[in-house]
Amino acid sequence: FFFPLEDMLAVIKPDTQHKGIISEIRGRGFTISRLKDTVLSREMAEEFYREHRDKPFFSQLINHGLFLRSGPCTMMVLTKDNMLEEWRASMGPTDPSEARQAAPGSLRACFAKEILETAVHGSSNTQHTHQKIQFLFRDISTESATSPAYLYI
Template sequence: MEKTFLMVKPDGVQRGLIGEIVKRFEQKGFQLVGSKLVHITKEQAELHYQEHKGKDFYERLVNFITSGPVFAMVWQGDQVIALSRAMIGKTNSLEAAPGTIRGDYAIHTHLNLIHGSDSPQSAEREIGNFFKPDELVDYSKVIQQWI
């Protein structure tokens, strides 16, 4: 089944939004297969945001994501990559629609609460950057057939 890497950023942890964010993905019907609260290293941050290296906001981004603990998660489900991105909302805070996580809770583009992988390739790389294989749990839920 498709998996994605989602991460409550340091602003979301500080604002006490871990529960609210987890709730949304649980209620949608996705399945949590791994999670941890972790203060990520500069190396992990640079690998995570490698596609943005050289951009004017890159340094601020790496400083921000290492500024406090994040809540790293792996979720699975059909189309979880695209659907979780839709639930997260647009990157630009002025375009993030109400009803999305960023639209409901974030004001600024650089304090936008949550990260979600944008493709199967990034999901695989990002999951590997944050989790060892034995930190992910393989299990099934009977309710799945109704979702």
């Protein structure tokens, strides 16, 4: 049988300098197929969050303590079956205080500081995933970034 694996762009934000988070991600069954540390310029941060440009919190995403640009972000392409649902569940609610109540074992419950310093990021849908992977890992062709991987069992 062939089961399609899905890719997801995941980001460990600079406000999370705890190295154990990568072990935690792997321990939850995610495969890290690509990984790089990068410091985002303002222009890169604006492009990264472009789908939120018209929302009232956009300037906070870009400007709040410059956290996204304050140090290296660890950019990862994660692979797993049922990726979007699994990663969203692993991250937990966006608000860390809510995460501590509703999903105490989630990454945000364990590593996030506050609502704008959520420790990790994941794309909200497959389209955003592929756009962000292409944007951040330009050396991955569009075809390889969007074609599924398969696991033979």
